[in-house]
Amino acid sequence: MRSKAKPKFGGKRREHTDASAHYIAGRRGAVETIASGRARALYVQTPVRGDVKALVETARKAGIAVHETDAKTLQQMVPDVRQQGIVVELPPYEYATLESVLATVQNMENALVILLDGVEDPHNLGAIIRSADGAGAAAVIIPERRSAAVTEVVHKTSAGAVEWLPIARVTNVVQTLTALKQAGFWVGGADMAGDLTYTKADWRGKIVIVLGNEGKGISRLVRENCDFMVQIPMWGKVSSLNVSVAGALMMFEAARQQRSQHD
Numbered sequence: 001m002r003s004k005a006k007p008k009f010g011g012k013r014r015e016h017t018d019a020s021a022h023y024i025a026g027r028r029g030a031v032e033t034i035a036s037g038r039a040r041a042l043y044v045q046t047p048v049r050g051d052v053k054a055l056v057e058t059a060r061k062a063g064i065a066v067h068e069t070d071a072k073t074l075q076q077m078v079p080d081v082r083q084q085g086i087v088v089e090l091p092p093y094e095y096a097t098l099e100s101v102l103a104t105v106q107n108m109e110n111a112l113v114i115l116l117d118g119v120e121d122p123h124n125l126g127a128i129i130r131s132a133d134g135a136g137a138a139a140v141i142i143p144e145r146r147s148a149a150v151t152e153v154v155h156k157t158s159a160g161a162v163e164w165l166p167i168a169r170v171t172n173v174v175q176t177l178t179a180l181k182q183a184g185f186w187v188g189g190a191d192m193a194g195d196l197t198y199t200k201a202d203w204r205g206k207i208v209i210v211l212g213n214e215g216k217g218i219s220r221l222v223r224e225n226c227d228f229m230v231q232i233p234m235w236g237k238v239s240s241l242n243v244s245v246a247g248a249l250m251m252f253e254a255a256r257q258q259r260s261q262h263d
Helices: 027-036 051-061 071-077 098-105 122-134 152-157 173-182 220-224 243-260
Strands: 022-025 041-045 065-069 086-090 111-117 139-143 167-170 186-190 206-212 228-231
Touching: 022 027, 022 071, 022 152, 027 051, 027 086, 041 051, 041 071, 051 065, 071 086, 098 111, 098 139, 098 167, 098 173, 111 122, 111 173, 111 243, 122 139, 122 152, 122 243, 167 173, 173 186, 173 206, 173 220, 186 243, 206 243
Parallel strands: 041 065, 111 139, 111 206, 139 167, 186 206, 186 228
Antiparallel strands: 022 086, 041 086
């Protein structure tokens, strides 16, 4: 939880103490947030040096308020992450809806959607979102319960990709898969005992990649609603990859196949 103490900037009290405010830290996340148009204010550590000056100028040109303060105050605003001398205030994160995702992909020949079945580590969620954006995915879908949510840690780990890639939050994963199938999607799940290696699966067309919980994997009901299960071959001593790494391999293989149709 954020500290309830109100940071002292001297003089007039700032609006960032509003309970509705959401904060992200670090230069890369700040750049993406300012570019997306969602930033309310930029807070930077004094003295302002180097490339932070350029960021301040960009923010001011965009009409974003800039406040200079000390490192302690910045860290109080984002206690769970390293702030690197930069904090951006923005509105609370707004999740996409499943309906908006389906509307976006309705007329696409190829579409990639990533569905997470209980990924709980915010660093994994952030890394998956970053990879999904890089692979050109249309959206990431997460459940409301027993799952990491979009937080400052996720924002930072995603390198700001949460500002560009729709993240939908749903109440029932199985019902969501049913809706996606009705919209023409095929569903492939990741599992160490999958029947296909991930490079042999056909990822062309409208595809959902399902990634499971870090420890338990994909739940039984969700597994039963997958059309096929894929594995990533392992030749070393450990039996599996981190979920974000496994997901990245599958996403980029899907992206490669989908784009090779038009090369």
